[in-house]
Amino acid sequence: MIIGITGTPGTGKTSITKLLEDDPLCQVIHLNELIKEEKLYSEVDVERDCVVADMDLVYDRVLELQDKSYPVTIVDSHLSHHIADIVIVLRTSPGKLKERLEKRKYSVEKVRENLEAEALDIILAEAVDWCEKVFELDTTGGTVDRTFKDIGRIIKGLRRGDTEELEQEFRPGSVEWSDYFFD
Numbered sequence: 612m613i614i615g616i617t618g619t620p621g622t623g624k625t626s627i628t629k630l631l632e633d634d635p636l637c638q639v640i641h642l643n644e645l646i647k648e649e650k651l652y653s654e655v656d657v658e659r660d661c662v663v664a665d666m667d668l669v670y671d672r673v674l675e676l677q678d679k680s681y682p683v684t685i686v687d688s689h690l691s692h693h694i695a696d697i698v699i700v701l702r703t704s705p706g707k708l709k710e711r712l713e714k715r716k717y718s719v720e721k722v723r724e725n726l727e728a729e730a731l732d733i734i735l736a737e738a739v740d741w742c743e744k745v746f747e748l749d750t751t752g753g754t755v756d757r758t759f760k761d762i763g764r765i766i767k768g769l770r771r772g773d774t775e776e777l778e779q780e781f782r783p784g785s786v787e788w789s790d791y792f793f794d
């Protein structure tokens with residue numbers, strides 16, 4: 612089973628998936644690193660300091676790398692909802708996200724672009740359109756440990772084939788940032 616952990620940069624994907632690496636039931640693939648290492652992209656966008664991934668190549672490579680001796684393969688990336696049918700979308704209020712992204716060496720434009728994407732639910736909307744099962748988790752006020760425990764419950768539920776209550780608890784649309792204004 613492939614589970615994508617997606618979300619706008621700064622919402623907590625790396626923090627969580629680093630912890631999942633120690634779980635003997637989970638194989639973890641950090642997609643952004645793989646895309647860069649194996650040059651799985653069609654373009655380099657110098658202005659925006661990013662690459663344009665070739666998602667067909669990426670998808671094929673993930674299937675090749677999937678180690679079926681693990682019951683779960685976790686794909687960590689803001690692109691993982693392009694290739695996984697089951698995804699967990701991490702969310703963070705734009706105010707909190709601004710603080711997290713400003714600590715990185717992101718340009719003002721890059722911070723703003725990511726805040727807008729988060730405020731407009733871009734990744735969540737794509738995930739809901741493209742994926743079979745979507746869980747939404749707010750990481751604004753909690754701790755990495757809390758989110759890790761919630762994700763552990765979701766993974767357990769998925770393995771059991773019993774996610775009805777979890778789908779309700781973490782249903783898409785449960786967070787709302789539309790009152791966030793840009794200056």
Ligand SMILES: Nc1ncnc2c1ncn2[C@@H]1O[C@H](COP(=O)(O)OP(=O)(O)O)[C@@H](O)[C@H]1O
Nearest residue numbers: 620621622623624625626711750753754755758
């Ligand atoms: N669930 C969480 N609750 C509180 N803070 C978090 C949570 N997840 C991540 N953070 C904090 O947010 C920052 C960005 O997290 P990171 O994992 O690098 O995000 P991403 O991989 O999505 O870009 C880190 O400083 C981290 O400590």
